[in-house]
Amino acid sequence: MADLKVKIGSLELKNPVLTASGTFGYGEEYADFIDLSQLGGFIVKGTTLHHREGNPYPRMVETPSGMLNAVGLQNHGVDYFINTIYPRIKDIDTQIIVNVSGSSIPDYVAVCEKLMPLEKINAVEINISCPNVKQGGMAFGTTCMGAESVVNAVRKAYSKTLIVKLSPNVTNIADIARAVEATGADAVSLVNTFLGMAINTETRKPYLSTITGGLSGACIRPIAVRMVWQVANVVKIPVVGLGGIMNGRDAIEFMLAGATAIQVGTANFIDPAITIKIIEYIENYMNRHNVTDIKELIGGVL
């Protein structure tokens, strides 16, 4: 039997397949299609201290092999998550990770403090890379100092596993990764969406209400693989890889580039059962290549 278990900080995953924040709701939306307990884990929608209405419609447009979105962190706030959503999902036998966003450092800290006591939430993913909000979000993730200041403050308040989600909209992502590692992050995840734009040439108007938005899907994969490889080469903490993973082959590609675990995002929209197929592919791949422990694949590019 192939061993698919991996560890991110102190978080144990039964396999390396996670789902990406904002693409998987709170897991429940996919419960008709897959057995959620088969996943390594799922990462819920970006959660903020207070309720956010998000950006005006239209919020998405399809682009070649991908899509732009401008959701803008619509969510009911952390208290609603704790009181209403968490009780519904806490008994699913998999790891549940909360993606945390804020427009100020005290916001990030306050959300993480509130999540600390939740028994089934053993990790947060700090989103310092959302391109769709005016304040905070990506602003923290595009400089080493900004990233360090958030991670430093959250680290003091949160003792469970702290994953920091990095923005690809930077000149040198390896520098940012090194900075958050030095400040106490247990892992980094990358990439969030790339800032993009599309214009309707008939109406001469941008497709998105916010003009620019975040690009995701297969079209970003080669850039994401390159960034995961660059980051994995310079940090010792685990790297969680994502960006355009559409199938099992793509997942293996990220692991070979240095990812300890992977996240599936936009692909869930096209095949709501793709995560389970990816897990099966990884098992088959390991058998085919005589790999008994998945850790042998991590950074295994020759």
Add this chain to the structure above:
Amino acid sequence: MKKYIKNFEVKANLHLNELYSVLKLTPVDGLMPDMYPGQFVQVLIENSGHTYLRRPISINFLDKEKNELWLLVRGAGEGTKSLLRIDVGSILNLVLPLGKGFSLKSERALLVGGGVGVAPLLLLGKTLNEHGTDVSFLLGARSGADLLLVDEFAKYGTVFLSTEDGSIGEEGLVTCNSAMQSDFDIIQCCGPLPMMKAVAKIARRRGIECEVSLENMMACGLGACLCCVEDTVSDGNVCVCKEGPVFNINELKWQI
């Protein structure tokens, strides 16, 4: 209501005119999921080189005897145009049934459709008719050649027609049709946004309950991505794919 990812075989592709087809599909495993009028499916389009996400298409009709699901498709862009060309015998992968449908409790209902918006009204009319509702359809198009499935609609209620060029039925927009002046306890409408707003305005002025079916741009269709939102009175931004696509106009913040 349980959702499925299911393969369907294309049993027929009836070209109504160069822009529209009815696809008749049967589940490969023979098991047709339960579904309601106004719900929709997400179609995976594999015979187009560039279509990436699934495309939302309304449930047009359910033929229980033949175990067939009908989709009425308008070739709007590359994805839907590929659907128009699909061969009989091909397999289409659908996620279904999605969203919440129209309400089914009324004594006299007027179902107003324009363009491809007539799609969900066929199953709605049939279902209401079976429930004993007195059903009227008001269908609008640019000209007679663009009116779709009129014979099918006629099986389940009285049909009123409006064409902009007056070639069939009354001349002008649906909102000018004399049927709009009759008494109904509900008007249920699907079509281009300006048409739905004009119909909603009349319904509100006349104090008639009104439901409309929205076609916001969608990615997941499952309520997971929050891309398809509509601003509502009681809940702010809600997902059209999950809380809709059918809304009572009193829930919408339309300026009408």
